[in-house]
Amino acid sequence: MRISGIIIGALFFLFSSACQSAAEEGSKKIYGTAALMVVVEREDGRVAVFDSVNHELIGRIAGLGNLRHASMVFSRDARFAFVAARDGTISKIDLLGMELAARKKAGESSIGIAISRDNRYIMVCNYEPGGAVVMDSATLEVVKEIPAEFTLPDGSKSRARTVGPLDTADNLMIFALMEGNAVWVVDMRQEGFPAIRKFEDVGDTPYDQLITPDGRHYMVGLLNSDWMGLLDTWKLDGMKRIDVRERRGAIKKDGEKVPLHHIPHLESWAIAGRLAFVPAFAEKRVIVYETDGWTVVKSIPVSGTPLFVVARPGGREIWVDNVGEPGSNEERLIEVIDVERLEVKKTIDAGKGAIHPQFTPKGEAVYISIQGEDRIAVYDADTYALIKDFPAKRPSGIFSSDRASKFGL
Amino acid sequence: MRISGIIIGALFFLFSSACQSAAEEGSKKIYGTAALMVVVEREDGRVAVFDSVNHELIGRIAGLGNLRHASMVFSRDARFAFVAARDGTISKIDLLGMELAARKKAGESSIGIAISRDNRYIMVCNYEPGGAVVMDSATLEVVKEIPAEFTLPDGSKSRARTVGPLDTADNLMIFALMEGNAVWVVDMRQEGFPAIRKFEDVGDTPYDQLITPDGRHYMVGLLNSDWMGLLDTWKLDGMKRIDVRERRGAIKKDGEKVPLHHIPHLESWAIAGRLAFVPAFAEKRVIVYETDGWTVVKSIPVSGTPLFVVARPGGREIWVDNVGEPGSNEERLIEVIDVERLEVKKTIDAGKGAIHPQFTPKGEAVYISIQGEDRIAVYDADTYALIKDFPAKRPSGIFSSDRASKFGL
Numbered sequence: 001m002r003i004s005g006i007i008i009g010a011l012f013f014l015f016s017s018a019c020q021s022a023a024e025e026g027s028k029k030i031y032g033t034a035a036l037m038v039v040v041e042r043e044d045g046r047v048a049v050f051d052s053v054n055h056e057l058i059g060r061i062a063g064l065g066n067l068r069h070a071s072m073v074f075s076r077d078a079r080f081a082f083v084a085a086r087d088g089t090i091s092k093i094d095l096l097g098m099e100l101a102a103r104k105k106a107g108e109s110s111i112g113i114a115i116s117r118d119n120r121y122i123m124v125c126n127y128e129p130g131g132a133v134v135m136d137s138a139t140l141e142v143v144k145e146i147p148a149e150f151t152l153p154d155g156s157k158s159r160a161r162t163v164g165p166l167d168t169a170d171n172l173m174i175f176a177l178m179e180g181n182a183v184w185v186v187d188m189r190q191e192g193f194p195a196i197r198k199f200e201d202v203g204d205t206p207y208d209q210l211i212t213p214d215g216r217h218y219m220v221g222l223l224n225s226d227w228m229g230l231l232d233t234w235k236l237d238g239m240k241r242i243d244v245r246e247r248r249g250a251i252k253k254d255g256e257k258v259p260l261h262h263i264p265h266l267e268s269w270a271i272a273g274r275l276a277f278v279p280a281f282a283e284k285r286v287i288v289y290e291t292d293g294w295t296v297v298k299s300i301p302v303s304g305t306p307l308f309v310v311a312r313p314g315g316r317e318i319w320v321d322n323v324g325e326p327g328s329n330e331e332r333l334i335e336v337i338d339v340e341r342l343e344v345k346k347t348i349d350a351g352k353g354a355i356h357p358q359f360t361p362k363g364e365a366v367y368i369s370i371q372g373e374d375r376i377a378v379y380d381a382d383t384y385a386l387i388k389d390f391p392a393k394r395p396s397g398i399f400s401s402d403r404a405s406k407f408g409l
Numbered sequence: 410m411r412i413s414g415i416i417i418g419a420l421f422f423l424f425s426s427a428c429q430s431a432a433e434e435g436s437k438k439i440y441g442t443a444a445l446m447v448v449v450e451r452e453d454g455r456v457a458v459f460d461s462v463n464h465e466l467i468g469r470i471a472g473l474g475n476l477r478h479a480s481m482v483f484s485r486d487a488r489f490a491f492v493a494a495r496d497g498t499i500s501k502i503d504l505l506g507m508e509l510a511a512r513k514k515a516g517e518s519s520i521g522i523a524i525s526r527d528n529r530y531i532m533v534c535n536y537e538p539g540g541a542v543v544m545d546s547a548t549l550e551v552v553k554e555i556p557a558e559f560t561l562p563d564g565s566k567s568r569a570r571t572v573g574p575l576d577t578a579d580n581l582m583i584f585a586l587m588e589g590n591a592v593w594v595v596d597m598r599q600e601g602f603p604a605i606r607k608f609e610d611v612g613d614t615p616y617d618q619l620i621t622p623d624g625r626h627y628m629v630g631l632l633n634s635d636w637m638g639l640l641d642t643w644k645l646d647g648m649k650r651i652d653v654r655e656r657r658g659a660i661k662k663d664g665e666k667v668p669l670h671h672i673p674h675l676e677s678w679a680i681a682g683r684l685a686f687v688p689a690f691a692e693k694r695v696i697v698y699e700t701d702g703w704t705v706v707k708s709i710p711v712s713g714t715p716l717f718v719v720a721r722p723g724g725r726e727i728w729v730d731n732v733g734e735p736g737s738n739e740e741r742l743i744e745v746i747d748v749e750r751l752e753v754k755k756t757i758d759a760g761k762g763a764i765h766p767q768f769t770p771k772g773e774a775v776y777i778s779i780q781g782e783d784r785i786a787v788y789d790a791d792t793y794a795l796i797k798d799f800p801a802k803r804p805s806g807i808f809s810s811d812r813a814s815k816f817g818l
Contacts, residue, residue, distance in 0.1 A: 030505055032488030033441035034813045053485045053528050075460045076770065079441030096439055117771045119462050169723025169772055173789070189791070212680055215723035234725060234749065273623055314578025314624035314816065316643055340643065361485065361814030362526045363578055382580070382598070404443045405770030405811040407723065 021310035031058070033078035033095055035360065036261055036401040037367050039376055040083075042067040043394040046374070047083065047198050052360045052367070052400065055378050055388045061096040065089030071112050074404035075137065081399070082137070084113035084124055086090040088138055095401070106133050114408075116188040117171040123186070125175050130159030132175055134187075135192055144193050150180030161210055166408040168213040169231045172196075176206030176220050183220055183229065185236060203231045211408025212291075213271050231296075239392045242294040272339050279306035279320075284330075286320060288342060298342050304330030308356050312381060313363030315339060321355045326372070332376040334368060336384070346384055350377055357379055358398035367396035440467070442487035442504055444769060444775050446808040448785055449492075452475040452803040456492065457785070458504055461769045461776070461809065464787050464797045468507040468674035474498030479806055480521050483813035484546065485528040491546070493522035493533055493593040498550055504810070515542050521573050523598040523817075526580040532595070539568030541584055541595075543602050553602050559589030572617055577642045578624045581605075585615035585629050592629055592638065594645060602735050609779040611648045612711070613637045620679050620817025621700075639703075651703040679720035679727045681748050686727045693739075695729060697751060707751050713739030715764050721790060722772030724748060730764045735781070743777060745793070755793055759786055767807035778804035 037052040046062035054274050064070075065085030072083045080101060083091045088107040093100055107126035114123050115137060122135040131148040135141060147156040164175030173186045173193075181204060185197040203225035210219050211233075219242070220229040227241035270277040275297065276289045278347075286306055288297040304322025311318055319338040324330035331353055336346040352372030365387060366379045376395050378388040403409040446461040455471035473479075474494030481492050489510060492500045497516040500607040502509055516535035523532050524546060531544040537814060540557040544550060558566040569591075573584030582595045582602075590613060594606040612634035619628050622641075628651075629638040655806035679686040684706065685698045695715055697706040713731025719725055727746040733739035740762055745755040761781030770777050775788045785804050787797040 030488070032443075032484065032486030032505065032809065034443045034483075034487035035485045074443075075441065075461070076444045077441030079439070096441065117773050158560075169482065169721075169725065216682075216725075251488075273625075312578075313814075316578060326536070349623065364526050364580065376455035401443065402811075402814040404441075404720075407771065407813075 010205035031096075033401055034404075036095055037358065038072060038081055038095070038361070038399045038401065039367065039392060039395050040067050040070045040072070040399075041393045042070065042396045045085070047072075047093065047393055048083070048390070048395075049098065049392070050367070050376075052365065054280070055365070057390055061093045061098060061100060063100060063103075064091045064093070067396070069111070072158075072397065072399045073115045073122075074399075074401050075115065076404055078401040078404040080137075081401075082113055082115065082122050084110045086110065087198050088126065088128075090122065090124060090135065092137075101294055102140045104135065104142070106135065106142070111162075112175075114165045114167045114173060116173065117167055117169070118188070119406075121188060121193075123165045123167075123173045123175075123188075125162040125164050127161040130161050130177075130179075132165060132173075133160050134188075146184075146186065146193070146195070148175075148177050148180070148184065150177055150182065150368040163206055166209055166211045166218065168211060168218070169407055170233065172233065174209065174211075174218050174233070175230075176202070176209055178205055178207065181206065183218075183231065183239065197236050199229075199231070203227060203241075210269055213406075214298055215268060215407040229294065270309045270311035270318045272311040272318065275339065277309050277311070277318045277320075277337065279309050283390065284322075286337065288354070300337055300342060300344065302335050302344065303333045303347065304328070310357050310359065313359055313361065317345075317381075319357040319359075319366060321357060323355070326353070331372075346381065348384055350379075351375070356396060356398050358400055361400060367398045368402075369398060417467040439535055440505075440614075442810055443505055443813075445487065445725045446767065446769070446777065447490055447504070447810065448776065448778065448809045449476050449479045449481070449800060449806040449808075451479065451805045454494070456481075456490075456502065457799070457801055457804075458507065459776070459785075459799070461774065464774070466799055470502045470507060470509060470511075472509060473500045473502070476805070478520070481806065481808045482524045482531075482818070483808075483810050484524065485813055487810040489546075490810075491522055491524065491531050495519065497535065497537075499531065499533060499544065501546075501549055509770050511549045512631050513544065513551070513816075515544065515551070520571075521584075523574045523576045523582060525582065525678045526576055526578065526816075527597070530597060530602075532576075532582045532597075533659060534571040534573050536570040539570050539586075539588075541571050541574060541582075543597075555593075555595065555604070556600070557584075557586050557589065557593065559586055559591065572615060575618055575620045575621060575627065577627070578816055579642065581642065582641075583618065583620075583627050583642075585611070587616065587619055592627075592640065594646065606645050608640070608648045612636060612650075619678055622815075624816040638818045665747075679718045681720040681724035681727065684748065686718045686720070686729075686746065688718050688729075693731075695727070709746055709751060709753065711744050711753065712742045712756065713737070719766050719768065722768055722770065726754075728766045728768075728775060728778075730766060732764070734764070740781070757788065759788075760784070763803065765805060765807050767809055770809060770811040776807045776809075778807060780804060796811055 035052045037050040039048045045064045051060045066087040088110045090106045096344040108126040109128035112125040132146045136146040148160045150160045159176035160179040162175045165173040171188045176183045183199040184195045187196045203222035205223040206220045207223045208221045218231040229239040278287045286300045304324040306320045322330045322333045334348040334350045338345040351370040357370045368377045376390045376392045430622045444461045446459040448457045454473045456465045475496040497519045499515045501511040513571035515533040518537035521534040524609045541555045543553040557569045559569045569588040571584045574582040586591045593609040595606045596605045612631035614632040616632045617630045627640040636649040687696045695709045713733040715729045729744045731739045743757040743759045747754040760779035777786045785799045785801045
C-alpha cells in the first residue's frame with residue numbers, strides 16, 4: 001500500500017497539474033474580440049493577430065493559401081475572420097482558439113469577400129471561373145453559384161469576372177461584372193439568393209466599389225469611363241453618374257503624370273463628415289469632393305501616389321500612404337491631412353514600403369505595414385510617435401475587428 | 410496491488426472526468442464579444458447577457474446595487490462592462506467569465522459613466538457628493554476626485570451635481586454642472602486630469618448631454634432655458650446656442666399639453682444623415698431638425714410622449730417608444746418612422762410598458778424591454794415580427810456591446 005500510495009499521490013499530482021495547466025492556458029487566452037487587429041503576412045500565407053488595446057501579439061494562424069491581395073471580413077461577434085486568398089481558398093479562422101476552423105475553395109481565383117447582415121452566409125467574387133458563390137458561414141459549404149453571365153458580341157454567353165461584393169443594411173449583396181459592365185443586386189433574405197436588380201451599361205469595366213459609411217449609397221469605379229456609378233440602395237432606382245475627370249486627370253494628360261504603381265481601391269476612400277478624400281489616379285495628390293453634389297473642393301498635393309486614404313475615427317485627420325519606385329523616398333512616407341485646413345500637417349517617415357494604415361476602433365493608434373522592412377509599426381495618433389514594432393514577414397492588409405459591425409467592410 | 414490498481418483506475422477516471430467537464434464547460438462558453446446585448450434587470454440589481462447573433466441568453470450577473478437609472482459602458486475589447494448603479498456602486502463585470510470582476514463605490518448617488526478613449530480610466534458623474542471621480546479601469550480604485558465646485562450667491566463654494574460624462578476622439582471627458590450652469594472639459598491624457606476648459610453661464614440647469622455620431626460636436630440640454638448648448642470639440646472655442654422653443658412648446662403652453670412622465674434623454678436622440686429626431690417635451694411628437702442650421706423640418710405625431718428615439722443602423726428608420734399613464738394603450742406602442750417620408754410607417758403593439766429599443770449592431774433585430782410584463786422581446790426589424798421572448802425581472806436599459814467602439818456611448 002505504501003508503493004500504491006506513492007503512485008496514487010504521484011498520479012494525483014500529475015492529473016491536478018495537467019488540469020491546472022489546462023486552466024492556466026485557458027485563462028491566459030481570455031480576451032474580448034471587439035478590438036483585435038489582424039495583419040496579413042502575404043508571403044507566408046498566414047495572419048498575425050494583435051490585441052490593439054495593449055498592443056500585444058496574440059498569435060498567428062497559418063496555411064491560408066496565396067495571400068497576395070487577400071481580403072477579410074469578420075463574423076458578427078468577431079470570433080471568426082473569413083479570409084479570401086487570391087488562389088480561391090476561403091479560410092475561416094477562429095480568433096479565440098487561434099486556429100483554422102474551416103477551409104474550402106470558392107474558385108481558382110478570388111478577389112473579394114463579404115458576410116451577409118444576418119451572419120449566415122459568405123459571398124465570394126471570383127475572377128476564375130467568373131461569377132460569385134454563396135457559402136454557409138458555419139461550414140464554408142457552397143450553397144449557391146451565381147455564374148454572372150453576360151452576352152458576347154457573337155451572342156454567346158460567358159461568365160464575367162466579378163468585383164465586390166458589399167453587404168448593405170437591407171441584407172443585399174452588390175457586386176459588379178467587369179466584362180459585363182453591369183452591377184447586380186442579390187437579396188440574401190430570399191430563398192435561392194435571387195438577383196433582384198441588374199443594372200446594365202453602368203460604364204466601361206467596373207473594377208472596385210464601396211458603400212458610404214452611412215450605409216445608404218453604393219459607388220462603383222470604372223477603369224475606362226470618366227464617371228463613377230452611384231446607387232441609392234434605399235431606392236435601387238438606377239445608377240447615377242459622378243464626373244471624375246478631375247480624378248483621372250493624369251490619364252487624360254493633365255497634371256503631373258507619374259507611373260500608376262497600383263490602382264487605388266475605392267474601399268480606401270475616406271469619407272469624413274461631408275467630404276470624400278479620394279486618391280488621384282497616377283498623380284501625387286488627394287482630391288477632396290463634397291458629397292452633396294460631388295464637386296471638387298480641393299486637390300491636396302502629397303509626396304507619392306496615394307494608395308490607401310483613411311479617415312481617423314472622429315474624422316479630424318486623413319492618413320495617406322504613398323507608393324513609388326521601390327527604394328524611393330516617397331514610399332517611406334505616411335502623410336496626415338488636417339480635415340479642417342485641408343492640408344498636410346505632418347509627414348511621418350515610417351520606413352521602406354509603408355502601406356495600409358489602419359486605426360484602432362477609437363483612433364488613438366495606427367497600425368502600418370512596413371513591407372520593405374518585414375515589420376508592423378504601431379504609431380500614437382496624437383503624437384505621431386512610434387509606440388511599438390513587431391517583426392512580420394511581408395505584412396500587407398490590416399483589418400480591425402470593429403469592421404464586424406460596419407456595412408461594406 | 411489489485412485494490413490500489415482499482416483505486417488508481419477510479420482516481421484516473423475521476424480526474425479525467427473533472428478535466429473533461431472543465432474543458433466542456435469552457436468550450437460551451439466560447440463566443441466573441443462584439444455583438445453582446447446586456448439588459449439591466451433593475452429590481453434585482455442584475456444584468457442579463459445575450460448573444461445577439463443567435464438570440465440566446467448567455468447568463469446573468471447579480472449583485473450590482475440599485476439599478477434604477479443605471480448606465481453602462483464597455484471596455485475597448487468588449488470583454489468587460491462597467492455599470493454605474495444609482496446608489497454609487499460601480500461594478501466591473503466580466504462578460505466572458507460571467508462574473509463580477511470588481512466593485513467599488515464612486516459616491517452615494519451616481520448618474521453617469523464613461524470610459525476614456527485609451528481604455529485606462531472610468532469617469533463617474535455624481536449627484537451626492539457632487540463632482541466627478543476618475544477610477545482605474547483595471548481595479549476601480551479612485552485615482553482622482555474632481556469636486557466641481559461652484560460659487561453660491563453668498564460667495565461660499567459648493568460641489569455641483571454633475572451630469573455626463575462623455576468621451577471624445579481627442580481623449581477628453583466632458584461633463585456639466587447642474588447647479589453651476591457650467592460645462593467642464595477634462596483632458597484624460599494629462600497627468601492629474603486637469604479641466605482644460607470651463608464654460609460658464611451655458612444656460613439654466615444642464616440636465617443631459619450627447620456627442621454627435623461623427624464624434625465632433627457636444628450638445629447639452631438645459632432644463633430652464635430656451636436653447637441647447639453646442640460645442641465644437643475640435644475647437645473648444647465656446648458654447649453656441651441652438652433655439653429649442655419648438656421642442657419645449659408644451660411647457661410654454663403651446664401645442665397639446667400632456668404630463669411629462671419622463672424627461673427624454675439626449676443620448677436617445679437619433680441622428681440619421683443630416684436629420685436629428687428629437688423627442689418633444691411633454692408632447693406627443695418627435696421633432697425633426699436639420700443639423701446644419703438646427704431649424705425644424707417637421708413635427709411627427711406619435712401615440713404617446715416619446716422617451717427613446719433610436720436610429721436603425723443604416724439610418725433608414727427611427728424607432729420610438731412611448732410613455733404614458735400606466736395601463737394606457739400608448740405605453741404598449743413602439744412606432745417606426747420612415748426617414749425618407751418623415752412619417753410613422755408602422756405601429757407595433759409590443760406590450761405593457763415597452764421601452765428602450767436597442768438594435769443589434771447591423772440593425773436586423775431590435776431588443777425591447779417590456780417592463781410591465783417582465784420580459785424582453787426581440788423583433789425582426791425587417792418584418793416587425795416578434796422573433797423571441799425572454800423572461801426578465803423589470804427589464805429597463807439595453808446596451809449593445811458595439812458601443813465599445815463609439816464615442817460618447
